[in-house]
Amino acid sequence: MHQTENLKKNCITIVLGYPSSGAEHVHAQLQKFGMMNPDNGSLHGMPAADVSTYLIKRHLCGFDFFDPILQIKPFPIWQSLAFDLLLANGDKQFWGWQDAQAIRMLDYWIEVDADFCFVMVYDSPENVLARKFHNKFINEEELKIFIDEWRNYNSALLNFFSRHPDRCMLLHSSTMVAHVENFVDLFNSRFNYSLEISHQYHADEENNIPHSTGIAENILHDSELDKLYNDLQSSADLPKIERKNLAPIADWNMHVELFLKSEKSVEIICGLQAKLAHHESVIESYIEEKNATLRKFTEQKEENNLLLVSLNRMQEELLKKHSGLSQSNKKNQALENKVKDHENDAKELKVKIEYFERELHLVGRYKSIDEVNKFLLLNLHQLQVEFQSIHSKYKILKMEVDSRKLAEAARAAQMVLKEENSSKKYGAADRVKKQLSYRIGNVLVENCTSLSGVIRLPNAMLKQIKEFKADKKAQVGIKLLPIDRYADAHEAVKIQQHLSYRLGKVLLENYKTPLGWVKIPLIFNREVKNFRSNRHAQKK
Numbered sequence: 001m002h003q004t005e006n007l008k009k010n011c012i013t014i015v016l017g018y019p020s021s022g023a024e025h026v027h028a029q030l031q032k033f034g035m036m037n038p039d040n041g042s043l044h045g046m047p048a049a050d051v052s053t054y055l056i057k058r059h060l061c062g063f064d065f066f067d068p069i070l071q072i073k074p075f076p077i078w079q080s081l082a083f084d085l086l087l088a089n090g091d092k093q094f095w096g097w098q099d100a101q102a103i104r105m106l107d108y109w110i111e112v113d114a115d116f117c118f119v120m121v122y123d124s125p126e127n128v129l130a131r132k133f134h135n136k137f138i139n140e141e142e143l144k145i146f147i148d149e150w151r152n153y154n155s156a157l158l159n160f161f162s163r164h165p166d167r168c169m170l171l172h173s174s175t176m177v178a179h180v181e182n183f184v185d186l187f188n189s190r191f192n193y194s195l196e197i198s199h200q201y202h203a204d205e206e207n208n209i210p211h212s213t214g215i216a217e218n219i220l221h222d223s224e225l226d227k228l229y230n231d232l233q234s235s236a237d238l239p240k241i242e243r244k245n246l247a248p249i250a251d252w253n254m255h256v257e258l259f260l261k262s263e264k265s266v267e268i269i270c271g272l273q274a275k276l277a278h279h280e281s282v283i284e285s286y287i288e289e290k291n292a293t294l295r296k297f298t299e300q301k302e303e304n305n306l307l308l309v310s311l312n313r314m315q316e317e318l319l320k321k322h323s324g325l326s327q328s329n330k331k332n333q334a335l336e337n338k339v340k341d342h343e344n345d346a347k348e349l350k351v352k353i354e355y356f357e358r359e360l361h362l363v364g365r366y367k368s369i370d371e372v373n374k375f376l377l378l379n380l381h382q383l384q385v386e387f388q389s390i391h392s393k394y395k396i397l398k399m400e401v402d403s404r405k406l407a408e409a410a411r412a413a414q415m416v417l418k419e420e421n422s423s424k425k426y427g428a429a430d431r432v433k434k435q436l437s438y439r440i441g442n443v444l445v446e447n448c449t450s451l452s453g454v455i456r457l458p459n460a461m462l463k464q465i466k467e468f469k470a471d472k473k474a475q476v477g478i479k480l481l482p483i484d485r486y487a488d489a490h491e492a493v494k495i496q497q498h499l500s501y502r503l504g505k506v507l508l509e510n511y512k513t514p515l516g517w518v519k520i521p522l523i524f525n526r527e528v529k530n531f532r533s534n535r536h537a538q539k540k
Helices: 023-032 048-058 076-088 100-104 106-112 125-132 140-163 180-191 213-219 223-235 248-366 369-423 428-433 436-447 451-474 489-495 499-510 514-539
Strands: 011-017 094-098 116-122 168-172
Touching: 011 023, 011 100, 023 094, 023 116, 048 076, 048 094, 048 100, 076 106, 076 451, 076 514, 100 106, 100 140, 106 116, 116 140, 125 140, 140 168, 140 223, 168 180, 168 223, 180 248, 248 369, 428 436, 428 489, 436 451, 436 499, 499 514
Parallel strands: 011 094, 011 116, 116 168
Antiparallel strands: none
């Protein structure tokens, strides 16, 4: 027996079984033991039994059991429905409800809280058929549907029980009344709770079986049903014991033997569960570290690609500038050569003038003054025309050289200024990633894939908010350019299409009001669907 200090304070029980298997009878007996009905959720106002129905509708699943039953794994945002129910019933110690549709939501409920436990009820197919179609006609199609549904439901029941024996009880519907003390002892041992039978407790009559059960046995000829029922009987904590002339002492000894076996099985299963939980935590931490390393590697690779693109762009611009400067240098060299040629012509002209002056001096010795004057005027006029022509060409060339030098200087200054501006306009993607919306959304995406991540989610969000405030305080007085002025502004647009940025933006826009919190799960679901459809379209 467990010590009092090690018992759980709370026990939340979900009773489930295929319709007409007697689950409602077991639920009524548990209520006599003190199990309270749950109150509706405080925020959504949804009854406990309607949570499974609502989530099944959201995932477009039917409510029959004709096809094999699969577990529904809702998004973490739907955890608010369960948390709302827990908050509304936080003052109750022992409470629960009956829900046949919970068979599809067992993986969801078992991860919500460690206090959840499951009482699974089954009965033979002939008994269920006799109750379900009591005083009703039945045809071949209805019989086939019943067989498939009974098989699928109880297969899912047995599968979940084999995976979580420490959180479940599997019992035949008739054992609740026939072995009530065994049920209470096994309930307390399995779920570590202190359930007591009141002195005023009076057991109800055993779940009635119609007289048509014998006819149902003749109708049902299916070896798979017999095998599944035998598997349920062999795995059940409280199977149906067929009493055929058993002596009271032999009956008692059989009961004690079954109880001792169940106790030993519970101890073994608890040890295995503890080892499994330890291994799962180690594997989960390894996967988280691996994912973090992979994200860092991916981010570094993206940064390297951006740097490589920037370097290639700068290299192309430098090559263009170099080729432009080479052409300009060639043109300037040609103009300087022309200037030198005209300077040489001016020197030659000066030599000619000196020559004519000497000639004039010689002519003056032999000719009259009139002839000398005519000769001088003629030669001076020719010289003056040549000199003016050379001087005008020299001015034009010099102006052209000066204008080209000024244009090249302005172009060089403009290129330097452009290089300085371009070097300051990269990093738009990093600016968006530092925004609070992206940080909060990134925390949501990283922590929503597991229960441990959801538990760490509030602390992780608070940490990101503190880091954002610290970064903002450190940047006081620093003027940053608008993101659309960056050369890689298109990268910022891509980041704003990421799921992290979308979810964070939705949360920051709606968290201030109660209505906003109600809308957040719906908007999250819509954003995730849009993101997946866009990504699928891009892959095509």
